[in-house]
Amino acid sequence: MSDSPFIRIHNLKKHFEMGGTTVRALDGVDIDIPAGSFTVVMGPSGSGKSTLLYLLGGLDRPSEGEIEVNGQRLDAMDENQLALFRRKTVGFIFQSFNLIQSMTAQQNVAFPMQFAGVPGKQRESRSLELLERVGLADRSQHKPNELSGGQQQRVAIARSLVNEPALILADEPTGNLDTTSGGSVMQVLSELHQAGRTVLVVTHDPRMTHFASHKIFLLDGQIVSEAEYRSASLE
Numbered sequence: 001m002s003d004s005p006f007i008r009i010h011n012l013k014k015h016f017e018m019g020g021t022t023v024r025a026l027d028g029v030d031i032d033i034p035a036g037s038f039t040v041v042m043g044p045s046g047s048g049k050s051t052l053l054y055l056l057g058g059l060d061r062p063s064e065g066e067i068e069v070n071g072q073r074l075d076a077m078d079e080n081q082l083a084l085f086r087r088k089t090v091g092f093i094f095q096s097f098n099l100i101q102s103m104t105a106q107q108n109v110a111f112p113m114q115f116a117g118v119p120g121k122q123r124e125s126r127s128l129e130l131l132e133r134v135g136l137a138d139r140s141q142h143k144p145n146e147l148s149g150g151q152q153q154r155v156a157i158a159r160s161l162v163n164e165p166a167l168i169l170a171d172e173p174t175g176n177l178d179t180t181s182g183g184s185v186m187q188v189l190s191e192l193h194q195a196g197r198t199v200l201v202v203t204h205d206p207r208m209t210h211f212a213s214h215k216i217f218l219l220d221g222q223i224v225s226e227a228e229y230r231s232a233s234l235e
């Protein structure tokens, strides 16, 4: 075992040039996150939460700074290496589920395995097993519009687990859900953490902090303390 953290971020910057002005979405962020932690990322709208998650997931590249996940320097990777990193290491969960409406729950989960060259029979058994893991074995033949919001999000979580990613990134996974459905999604994320995965969740839901081993507060693209965050939120 090495002592280096699972995620190491140093002086991370992401700037967007917009018609002559520069938006500093992330403005010099430093974070270390150990393997097997459950980190909740909080901050007001526009503070850079999604930007941070996208960079960690290799969906976008930094303007400046270092970002390392599981010993791999993402800022030094080319597009092919980033694509491989995304496939092997990361499971991404979005607020809007992004399920294919014409496919059943099971087909949605099995779909990404097609690209990985997994044979049909194996896709079938594996997708069922993943649906079981998120408590949806009995809904495998339902299409998204025949599932509740929380169930749809759990299908999306099952799909994100196809390659057994070490890192789970979730961007407001309960943002579109009522309290009960949101609770079931949090429960599943917590179980993934307990099974040894490193989980980062962007959320506005204070209930999620109950599961957290680490908390990160962002304001205007910078990390602040919980106290600074609280006083700024009250303004």
Ligand SMILES: Nc1ncnc2c1ncn2[C@@H]1O[C@H](COP(=O)(O)OP(=O)(O)OP(=O)(O)O)[C@@H](O)[C@H]1O
Pocket (backbone or CB within 6 Å): 016, 017, 018, 023, 024, 025, 043, 044, 045, 046, 047, 048, 049, 050, 051, 052
């Ligand atoms: N592709 C882009 N082009 C230009 N500006 C961008 C782009 N993506 C994000 N931004 C800007 O960067 C800042 C941070 O955006 P980000 O999406 O990370 O915020 P957020 O904390 O996730 O907010 P929310 O809670 O509303 O989802 C915002 O000011 C946003 O307008």
Ligand SMILES: [Mg+2]
Pocket (backbone or CB within 6 Å): 049, 050, 051, 171
């Ligand atoms: Mg966001």
